[in-house]
Every structure is written in structure tokens, then in C-alpha cells.
Amino acid sequence: xxxxxxxxxxxxxxxxxxxxxxxxxxxxxxxxxxxxxxxxxxxxxxxxxxxxxxxxxxxxxxxxxxxxxxxxxxxxxxxxxxxxxxxxxxxxxxxxxxxxxxxxxxxxxxxxxxxxxxxxxxxxxxxxxxxxxxxxxxxxxxxxxxxxxxxxxxxxxxxxxxxxxxxxxxxxxxxxxxxxxxxxxxxxxxxxxxxxxxxxxxxxxxxxxxxxxxxxxxxxxxxxxxxxxxxxxxxxxxxxxxxxxxxxxxxxxxxxxxxxxxxxxxxxxxxxxxxxxxxxxxxxxxxxxxxxxxxxxxxxxxxxxxxxxxxxxxxxxxxxxxxxxxxxxxxxxxxxxxxxxxxxxxxxxxxxxxxxxxxxxxxxxxxxxxxxxxxxxxxxxxxxxxxxxxxxxxxxxxxxxxxxxxxxxxxxxxxxxxxxxxxxxxxxxxxxxxxxxxxxxxxxxxxxxxxxxxxxxxxxxxxxxxxxxxxxxxxxxxx
Amino acid sequence: xxxxxxxxxxxxxxxxxxxxxxxxxxxxxxxxxxxxxxxxxxxxxxxxxxxxxxxxxxxxxxxxxxxxxxxxxxxxxxxxxxxxxxxxxxxxxxxxxxxxxxxxxxxxxxxxxxxxxxxxxxxxxxxxxxxxxxxxxxxxxxxxxxxxxxxxxxxxxxxxxxxxxxxxxxxxxxxxxxxxxxxxxxxxxxxxxxxxxxxxxxxxxxxxxxxxxxxxxxxxxxxxxxxxxxxxxxxxxxxxxxxxxxxxxxxxxxxxxxxxxxxxxxxxxxxxxxxxxxxxxxxxxxxxxxxxxxxxxxxxxxxxxxxxxxxxxxxxxxxxxxxxx
Numbered sequence: 001x002x003x004x005x006x007x008x009x010x011x012x013x014x015x016x017x018x019x020x021x022x023x024x025x026x027x028x029x030x031x032x033x034x035x036x037x038x039x040x041x042x043x044x045x046x047x048x049x050x051x052x053x054x055x056x057x058x059x060x061x062x063x064x065x066x067x068x069x070x071x072x073x074x075x076x077x078x079x080x081x082x083x084x085x086x087x088x089x090x091x092x093x094x095x096x097x098x099x100x101x102x103x104x105x106x107x108x109x110x111x112x113x114x115x116x117x118x119x120x121x122x123x124x125x126x127x128x129x130x131x132x133x134x135x136x137x138x139x140x141x142x143x144x145x146x147x148x149x150x151x152x153x154x155x156x157x158x159x160x161x162x163x164x165x166x167x168x169x170x171x172x173x174x175x176x177x178x179x180x181x182x183x184x185x186x187x188x189x190x191x192x193x194x195x196x197x198x199x200x201x202x203x204x205x206x207x208x209x210x211x212x213x214x215x216x217x218x219x220x221x222x223x224x225x226x227x228x229x230x231x232x233x234x235x236x237x238x239x240x241x242x243x244x245x246x247x248x249x250x251x252x253x254x255x256x257x258x259x260x261x262x263x264x265x266x267x268x269x270x271x272x273x274x275x276x277x278x279x280x281x282x283x284x285x286x287x288x289x290x291x292x293x294x295x296x297x298x299x300x301x302x303x304x305x306x307x308x309x310x311x312x313x314x315x316x317x318x319x320x321x322x323x324x325x326x327x328x329x330x331x332x333x334x335x336x337x338x339x340x341x342x343x344x345x346x347x348x349x350x351x352x353x354x355x356x357x358x359x360x361x362x363x364x365x366x367x368x369x370x371x372x373x374x375x376x377x378x379x380x381x382x383x384x385x386x387x388x389x390x391x392x393x394x395x396x397x398x399x400x401x402x403x404x405x406x407x408x409x410x411x412x413x414x415x416x417x418x419x420x421x422x423x424x425x426x427x428x429x430x431x432x433x434x435x436x437x438x439x440x441x442x443x444x445x446x447x448x449x450x451x452x453x454x455x456x457x458x459x460x461x462x463x464x465x466x467x468x469x470x471x472x473x474x475x476x477x478x479x
Numbered sequence: 480x481x482x483x484x485x486x487x488x489x490x491x492x493x494x495x496x497x498x499x500x501x502x503x504x505x506x507x508x509x510x511x512x513x514x515x516x517x518x519x520x521x522x523x524x525x526x527x528x529x530x531x532x533x534x535x536x537x538x539x540x541x542x543x544x545x546x547x548x549x550x551x552x553x554x555x556x557x558x559x560x561x562x563x564x565x566x567x568x569x570x571x572x573x574x575x576x577x578x579x580x581x582x583x584x585x586x587x588x589x590x591x592x593x594x595x596x597x598x599x600x601x602x603x604x605x606x607x608x609x610x611x612x613x614x615x616x617x618x619x620x621x622x623x624x625x626x627x628x629x630x631x632x633x634x635x636x637x638x639x640x641x642x643x644x645x646x647x648x649x650x651x652x653x654x655x656x657x658x659x660x661x662x663x664x665x666x667x668x669x670x671x672x673x674x675x676x677x678x679x680x681x682x683x684x685x686x687x688x689x690x691x692x693x694x695x696x697x698x699x700x701x702x703x704x705x706x707x708x709x710x711x712x713x714x715x716x717x718x719x720x721x722x723x724x725x726x727x728x729x730x731x732x733x734x735x736x737x738x739x740x741x742x743x744x745x746x747x748x749x750x751x752x753x754x755x756x757x758x759x760x761x762x763x764x765x766x767x768x769x770x771x772x773x774x775x776x777x778x779x780x781x782x783x784x785x786x787x788x789x790x791x792x793x794x795x796x797x798x799x800x801x802x803x804x
Contacts, residue, residue: 287497290787292779294745298764299505299772306510306518306767393635400637401746406765420639427647441640449635456631 004065004086006323008250008330012063015257035382038461043195043203045457050207051450055245062246064089065319086319090246094239097222100135102234105426108435109225111137111147136225154220162216166209173201229435231422237436241443243414248447250326251333251399251409252392259334263341264384268372270342271349281346285339293336294405300332301407322410329402329409333395341387348380382462389458393451400444416444487791491784495568498780503564506773512539512559515769519576537576537770538562563773572774575763581774584759591661592743592755594671599678600740604733607683608722611690615698616717627691633684641681642750649673659752674751678744693728697721726797734793735786742779 026032039045066089067082091098105114112130119129132138140146177197178188192201218238221227228237270281288296308315308325315321352358353376361371396416402408403417404424411418423436516533517525534540541559549557556562563573572581614626650658656673697703698721706716743757752758756775763771794801 283493283497287494287501290494290780290783291498291501291776292739292742292783295760295772295776295779298760299502299776302764302767302769302772303505303509306514309518310510310514397637400639404639405745405749405761416637420637420643424639424643427643427651432647437640437643441636444637445635448637449632452631452635 001066001068002082004067004319006063006065006086006320007327008254008323009063009065011254011257011327012060012250015253016060018257029378032381035461037198039457040199042457042460043200044453045461046200047203047207048450048453048457050204051211051446052454054211055249055447055450058090058242059246059249061093062088062090062243067317084317086317090242094242097236097239097242100226100236102133102135102226102230103131104230104232104234105433106133106136106226106230106234108227108229108237109136109151109221110229111140111143111225114229114433133226136230139224150224151221154224155217158217158220159213160216161220162212162214165216166205166212169208170205173205177201228439231436232426237439240414240419240436241416241439244416244419244440244443245447247326247409247413247415248396248399248444251330252395252451254327254330255333255337255395256388256391257334258331259338259341260384260388262334263338263387264345264377264380266338267342267345268349268376268380271346272353272368272372272376274350274353278346281342285342288336289339291336294402296336297332297402298405298407300335301329301402304328304332318412322413325410326413329399333398337391337395341384344383344387345380348383349376352376352379382464386455386459386462389451389455393448393455396444396448396451416440484788484792487788491788494784495780498777499564499567502773502776503560506769507543507559507563515539515767518767537574563770567774567777572778573770575771576768577766581771584771585756585774585778588743588754588756588759589741590755591753592748592757593740594667595674595678595747595751595753595755596740596743598671598675599744600737602675603679603682603686606679607686608690608729610683610687611694612717612722614687614691615694615721616713618695618698627688630684630688630691633680634688635684636681638681638746641677642747645673645677645680646750659750661751661753670751670753674747674753678747689732690725690729693725694721697725700724727794730793730797731790734790735783737789738782738785739779741782742775 026036039049065086067084067086070081070083103113106112107114110133112132115130116128117131118126119131120126132143137143137147137150140150174185174188174192177192178185181188191197192205195202218227222238226236226238228241230236231240266281266284270278304325308321308328312321315324358371358375361375366374399408399415400417400420403415404421408417409415419436419440423433423440426433426436512534513530516530516539520529520533531540539559541557541562544558544560546557566573570582572585575581575584610626614623617623617626646658649655650673656669659670661667661670694717698717702724703716703720706720707713711720741756742760743753743755745757745761747753748755748757749761759771760775762768763775
């Protein structure tokens with residue numbers, strides 16, 4: 001196989017590097033450290049972070065792309081031939097899910113197709129029945145009799161394995177905590193249980209318990225069944241949902257990554273310099289802001305489509321073309337969404353400019369750029385961070401809507417929007433094909449809910465106004 | 480006051496010119512009219528004649544900015560920029576790529592759009608502000624906590640699911656109202672009730688949380704303590720003092736969207752088959768009808784700027800401290 005680095009892959013790993021750099025920076029900055037410790041103490045925040053981390057692992061695995069080597073008929077001396085299809089590490093892990101397609105719709109965990117078909121008997125007569133699936137439950141000789149028992153057996157095995165992994169995990173956490181605090185294991189465990197630890201480990205472990213109890217059975221069942229059924233062309237819905245996670249994460253994170261430099265640089269410059277610079281920058285963001293977002297996105301995406309179609313020769317594979325479109329969508333979304341953050345930063349920089357320490361720096365003859373980079377930027381970081389985490393969920397939701405309208409990702413890209421779009425008309429069928437929609441709903445809901453809860457925890461910890469209010473007279477009420 | 484409004488309109492002009500330039504660059508410079516013609520006619524097997532005809536029919540065969548062949552002022556006016564972009568300022572939207580008169584479409588489709596958007600806006604505002612006040616009244620209790628949890632959960636559901644789920648339950652399973660469609664006159668109520676309710680429910684989560692934060696910020700201020708100290712009940716404090724003072728931040732977010740109600744909602748209208756401006760825009764996007772999209776972008780910006788103007792005027796009405804400078 002030969003590795004393939006798509007543009008979004010490269011940017012995702014760049015983002016990972018930026019995030020780790022920021023993490024390292026926070027370790028050595030007492031203010032940021034105490035804020036992160038506050039996030040660590042928030043139970044909802046840590047539970048959400050655990051879920052987000054799992055989603056991130058799925059997304060990262062799906063970002064390691066390669067092109068598999070084709071089995072060539074010739075000898076070893078020949079040049080290797082690579083498939084035009086781009087796969088990812090997630091595809092390799094979920095080969096079973098990817099390759100075991102059915103003919104068309106089948107319900108979750110079913111052994112037979114959803115629709116009746118005309119089947120020919122051995123004696124030549126025809127009758128209508130639900131044919132057996134090609135892969136779902138083929139190991140059963142007599143499905144009606146064995147189906148329930150087989151499901152129960154696999155479910156139990158999965159749940160037990162999940163519980164076993166969880167116990168190991170909980171043990172490791174308790175052991176490490178016990179060694180760090182040099183107290184007994186039993187005491188540590190009781191502390192975790194009661195939530196007496198600095199980091200809300202009980203929330204993390206509870207989330208993992210729920211996650212493993214779901215994932216264990218799913219993995220065991222997925223071996224022989226389609227856990228979430230199959231869609232119109234027989235693709236496994238679980239596979240579609242897993243693949244959609246990366247698209248959602250890319251849209252949610254890369255969009256902010258590409259818009260941050262503009263928003264931060266322009267916002268600080270407008271606030272710090274004032275005067276003409278401020279006028280120009282204000283004019284710029286008011287103008288862009290006054291175009292309704294959806295329409296600006298629609299116009300830009302339409303133009304991008306034409307552009308990609310007329311320059312088709314630039315892209316070697318379909319995956320690269322779809323990736324270019326995804327990246328362009330991130331840029332377009334970023335272009336329309338930087339104005340809010342820019343305005344916030346301008347306002348803050350305007351206030352900071354008048355403070356004594358900035359005046360002192362000016363009096364000492366520190367250069368303008370250095371003041372902005374060393375004195376203003378670190379004191380605006382919390383606003384940037386809050387904006388980044390708050391935007392994430394809105395962007396994930398926006399992707400689904402835009403893809404539905406037809407101005408989102410490439411129709412061949414896996415995404416929640418394309419999934420919903422394809423499944424939407426299935427509700428009109430009788431009986432109803434509900435599983436694709438429910439799968440998209442559950443995955444999106446969990447992802448966005450986790451993002452919202454984490455964003456709230458981050459905001460509560462980093463926003464000095466809220467922190468003051470929470471510790472102030474009206475305590476117990478969070479914004 | 481009139482002087483103030485005139486000055487504000489003059490301030491808005493450069494912004495509109497900026498919007499106009501951006502749309503012009505987006506629609507005619509990023510891709511040439513030739514690219515668009517090829518796109519419309521199918522990328523392969525398209526003759527230069529067909530492209531020329533397509534462009535001539537729609538007036539895209541002129542030079543972009545400067546017409547060398549023309550005489551006098553026509554050098555400037557007989558160009559794509561003048562014909563297609565500058566004419567937007569006098570609301571001359573021209574024709575859609577399929578020949579319909581865009582200005583007429585807009586006036587006829589505004590009605591259905593407003594029929595959905597206005598009730599959604601007014602009822603939604605009423606519901607969310609009341610819910611937020613209720614949460615604030617019971618602040619720091621379990622009712623408040625679970626109310627906020629409900630809001631966060633509702634915020635986390637995509638608007639698509641509200642519509643799909645609502646249509647499925649109300650129209651298909653319970654058979655209460657038609658799934659989609661539209662009728663004129665009082666008969667329209669049957670078609671409007673479901674989209675309006677769904678749009679309100681879909682927006683409750685985030686708006687309620689937003690208003691709740693505003694009210695909580697107000698409730699910590701000194702005048703509230705004074706009101707309580709002179710023995711006023713909690714409900715009087717909330718409804719008479721807090722609500723009034725919170726109007727200023729609420730107005731900032733609310734008034735600006737009022738003019739945009741004319742544009743309708745893209746998603747709701749297309750799901751429910753309402754013949755409004757939103758569904759027209761979606762159709763134009765799907766058909767890659769650039770003339771309609773361009774007109775909508777410009778119209779939307781004009782309405783947004785009108786909204787900003789209305790916001791400033793409304794401040795002076797509710798807050799005596801704000802004066803026309």
C-alpha cells in the first residue's frame with residue numbers, strides 16, 4: 001500500500017500539533033492551568049470530553065489514508081499497481097462492515113431482506129418471500145429458531161467483554177491516582193466514587209462504562225449482523241455513521257482553524273491601532289456580515305462547484321476531488337463566520353489598549369507588533385478558545401443542513417447531511433425504513449450534545465465574567 | 480430624527496457597494512460566464528455556438544467592466560458589471576436564467592414566506608421569553624436545572640430532525656394536517672400550523688438559554704436589589720423591572736432579523752412545499768440559477784442593513800438614555 005495524505009488530513013494533523021502546543025503552553029501558564037483544572041473538575045465537562053475523545057479517535061483513524069496495492073497477476077519484478085480507491089485506517093479496521101454489503105434495505109440485526117422478492121423453488125415454482133441476507137446471520141441454519149438465542153449470546157459476550165475492559169481501565173486509573181497521592185487503593189476508589197478527586201474521574205469512568213456496554217455488544221454483533229441495518233444500496237448503516245464522524249469533525253474544527261488567523265490578527269489590529277485601520281477592518285466585517293450567511297455560502301459553494309468541475313484534471317482520484325470540496329467548504333464557512341469573533345476581539349483589544357501595562361510597554365519603547373503578540377494576544381486567548389469550542393457544535397449542525405440543501409459536501413462524501421438526505425424519503429415507505437435516520441440522529445445528537453456540554457464547561461472556566469458571577473453572591477446559578 | 484436616518488442611510492451605502500462588489504467578483508470573476516454556460520449546457524459536447532447563444536440570451540456576452548466598442552457613457556453602462564450589478568441598486572433584478580422576471584417572483588412569493596415567518600417569529604419570541612422568565616423565576620432550583628438541560632438537549636438536535644420527525648408524527652401517523660402544500664386565504668391555516676409549530680420548537684432551546692442569560696445578568700444589578708428592598712414581590716420585580724431593562728439586549732438580537740423575515744426560511748419552506756422566497760432560493764441553488772441567487776444575496780443584504788437601522792431607531796424608543804446624535 002502507499003500512504004495518501006489528503007489536504008484535510010494534513011490540516012487535521014496540523015491542528016493536532018497546534019492543540020498540543022497550546023496544551024504544553026497551558027501547563028506552564030498558571031492562569032490557563034487553573035482554568036483547565038476547573039474544566040477537569042466539571043463532571044458534565046469531563047463526560048463530554050470523554051465522548052469527544054472517542055469521536056476524535058474515530059476521526060483520526062479515518063484520516064490515515066492509503067491506497068491499497070492491487071493483487072497483480074505478474075511476478076515480483078513488476079511495478080506495484082495501486083488501486084484508485086482511497087481507504088483509511090478505519091476502513092481497514094472495519095473491513096467487515098465495509099465489504100459485507102447486501103442487496104438493499106435490511107432491518108437492524110435482521111437475517112432476511114426487508115422487502116419481499118420473487119424466489120424460485122427447486123421445483124421451478126415461484127413464490128414471494130423475504131430472501132436471506134448475503135452476510136447478516138448466514139451462520140444460522142434455521143433463523144427463526146436460533147436467531148434470538150444467537151443475538152442474546154453475542155450480546156452477553158459483548159457486554160461481558162465491555163465490562164472486563166472497563167474494570168481494567170478503572171483499575172489503572174485508581175492505581176495511578178493511589179500511587180500519586182500515596183494512599184490505599186480502597187481509599188482512592190471511594191474518593192473516585194464520591195467525586196472527591198481533582199479531576200472528575202467518576203464522570204469519565206461512568207461515560208466509559210456506558211460507552212463500553214454499548215460498544216462491546218455492537219462489536220460482537222457486527223461480526224455476523226448489520227447492527228444498524230443496511231441502506232437502499234445495501235451498505236451497512238453503522239459503517240456510514242462511523243465514516244460520517246470524520247466529516248463532522250473536519251467541518252467543526254478546520255473551519256475555525258482557517259478563520260482564526262484572520263479573526264485574531266484583524267480583531268487585535270482594529271482594536272489596538274484604532275483610527276483608519278479600525279475603520280477599514282470594521283467596514284470589511286460589516287460588509288461580509290451583512291450578507292445573509294446561508295446565501296453567501298450558497299453563492300460561494302456554487303461558484304466552487306463550477307470551478308472544481310472545470311478543473312477536473314487537477315484531481316487524481318475521486319477522493320481527492322471530494323476532499324478539495326470539503327476543504328473549500330471549510331474555507332467558505334470560515335470566511336462567513338470570522339466576523340463575530342473579530343468584533344469581540346476588537347472590543348476587548350480596545351479596552352486592553354488603555355490598561356497600564358500596555359501603556360508601560362509603550363513607554364518602554366516595545367514595538368507595536370510585540371505588544372500585540374506578547375501583551376494583548378495572551379490576554380485575549382480565553383475569548384478565542386471559548387469561540388472555538390462554541391462554534392464547533394453550530395458548524396456540525398450547519399453541515400447537515402447545507403448538505404441537505406445541496407451546497408454542502410460532495411454527494412459521495414460520507415456525512416450526516418448526505419445520510420439524512422438519502423434517508424429522508426424512506427419515511428414515506430410502508431412499512432417505514434427508520435434505521436438510517438435514527439442512526440444519523442443518535443450519532444449527531446451525542447456528538448453535538450457532548451460538544452455543547454464541553455463548550456459550557458470551558459466557558460464557565462475561562463470566562464472571567466462568569467467565573468466572577470459563579471463565585472459571587474448569586475452562586476449556584478451558572479450562565 | 481430624519482437627519483439621523485438620512486445620515487445612517489448614507490453610512491449604509493458603502494456597505495451595499497461592498498456587497499455588490501463581492502457578489503460581482505464571486506459570480507463573474509471567479510468563474511467566467513463561459514464556465515457557467517458550459518456548466519449549464521453540460522460540460523462535455525458543447526459547441527462554442529451554443530455557449531455564445533446562451534450568453535447572448537442572458538446578456539452575459541458583454542465585457543465585464545469596460546466596453547471598448549461602445550460610444551460615450553455606454554462604454555461604462557453597456558457592460559456586465561453595470562447591467563447585472565449596478566442595476567441591483569434600483570431593484571432591477573432582471574430575469575432568471577430560465578426567463579422568469581425575478582422582481583415579480585419576489586413580490587408574489589413574499590406573501591407565503593411572511594405567512595410562515597411572521598407567526599413563527601412573534602409566537603416564538605413570546606414562548607421563549609416566557610419560558611426564560613419562568614426559568615429565572617425558579618432559578619437555582621431543580622426546575623431551572625432541568626429546564627436548562629432540556630434546552631441544551633434541544634439545541635443539540637439538528638433542525639432537519641425536528642421537521643422530519645414532526646412531519647412523520649403529525650402528518651403521517653396521526654393524520655392531523657397535510658404533509659406539505661399551500662393554499663391561499665383562510666385555508667392556508669391548515670398548511671401553516673405545522674411548519675410554524677416545528678420552527679418554534681426547533682428554536683426554543685438556544686433562544687431560551689440566551690434570554691435566560693440576559694435576565695440573569697440583569698437580576699444581579701442594583702436596581703433589582705432596590706426593588707426587592709422596598710418590598711416588591713418577585714414576579715413584579717421580574718415582569719416590571721427586569722423584563723423592561725432586558726429589552727435593550729433583546730432588541731439588539733431581535734429587530735435586526737425582522738426585515739429578513741421577507742426572505743423566508745430555506746429549509747422549512749422546501750420541506751413543506753411553501754411557494755415562498757426560501758424555496759425559490761433553494762430551487763435556484765439546485766438549478767444553479769446564478770441570476771436568482773445573486774439577486775437574493777443583494778436583497779438579503781439590503782434587508783439586513785434596514786434591520787440594523789431599525790435596531791438603532793428602536794433603541795431610542797425603549798431607552799431614554801440613547802439620543803440621536
